[in-house]
Amino acid sequence: MVGDGAGAMSLVAPVVSAPGQRSPDEIAALHRHRVDKAIAWFREAAEGRTPRLCPICGYRGVFSPVRFKVETWCPSCDSRPRHRLLKLWMEREMRLAPGAEVIHFAAEPWVRGWLEARGARYRTADINDRFELRLDITAMDLPDASADMVIANHVLEHVDDAAALAEIARVLRPGGQAVLTVPMIEGWEATYEAPDLDEPQRRLRYGDPDHRRFYGRDIRERIRRAGLALAEFAAVEPDVSAHALQRGERIFIGTRL
Numbered sequence: 001m002v003g004d005g006a007g008a009m010s011l012v013a014p015v016v017s018a019p020g021q022r023s024p025d026e027i028a029a030l031h032r033h034r035v036d037k038a039i040a041w042f043r044e045a046a047e048g049r050t051p052r053l054c055p056i057c058g059y060r061g062v063f064s065p066v067r068f069k070v071e072t073w074c075p076s077c078d079s080r081p082r083h084r085l086l087k088l089w090m091e092r093e094m095r096l097a098p099g100a101e102v103i104h105f106a107a108e109p110w111v112r113g114w115l116e117a118r119g120a121r122y123r124t125a126d127i128n129d130r131f132e133l134r135l136d137i138t139a140m141d142l143p144d145a146s147a148d149m150v151i152a153n154h155v156l157e158h159v160d161d162a163a164a165l166a167e168i169a170r171v172l173r174p175g176g177q178a179v180l181t182v183p184m185i186e187g188w189e190a191t192y193e194a195p196d197l198d199e200p201q202r203r204l205r206y207g208d209p210d211h212r213r214f215y216g217r218d219i220r221e222r223i224r225r226a227g228l229a230l231a232e233f234a235a236v237e238p239d240v241s242a243h244a245l246q247r248g249e250r251i252f253i254g255t256r257l
């Protein structure tokens with residue numbers, strides 16, 4: 001029975017049907033029918049229906065699926081929606097003086113060439129040693145006020161974000177910018193985080209077992225609390241359709257006061 005704590009499988013194949021419920025055989029048949037229809041739909045949609053333009057590499061054509069998301073991956077340069085949104089922000093709104101020091105956590109390869117062509121002094125960083133600087137974003141071995149931009153695309157959800165944001169603010173020069181993206185739900189007032197979840201539960205509730213939380217609208221307050229003035233750049237039409245962006249995805253730009 002549903003609601004007796006027997007777990008999700010009981011929804012698919014209940015042992016006993018209550019009055020008013022479909023019979024176990026009917027439920028199993030209907031479930032199979034919906035699964036087959038969904039797979040057929042996905043097979044077609046996964047091929048890609050609409051040509052898109054990648055603002056990073058210039059590829060024009062259909063984009064590839066990633067897991068269950070169709071038309072997401074640029075098959076020419078491997079960019080995903082958040083990377084393309086970042087490129088649009090860089091092209092349209094970023095202001096970076098020649099010689100500006102940029103530190104990029106979890107860096108994507110295309111960013112270097114693009115920023116260096118505009119005179120930036122660019123270094124990649126991460127907790128492991130695959131990047132130029134081995135840095136813990138929550139305790140950076142860098143002097144105060146030593147960077148003009150810190151880019152951290154989908155990093156904060158993996159770490160102690162209060163410590164990371166305080167560190168980013170500390171290493172930025174006044175007027176320097178933190179460029180941040182996180183997985184978030186705009187419809188949630190508050191971030192969801194439950195410290196004791198096991199791996200299957202983190203996968204279920206955060207979408208990834210390596211994440212510590214799923215952000216709500218209070219991401220803004222968390223950024224401001226670190227002493228950063230907030231601006232935002234959102235994925236809106238016609239960019240969403242033209243470049244296969246995720247509707248409403250946002251880049252948060254925190255400027256050191």
Ligand SMILES: [Zn+2]
Nearest residue numbers: 054057074077
């Ligand atoms: Zn591309």
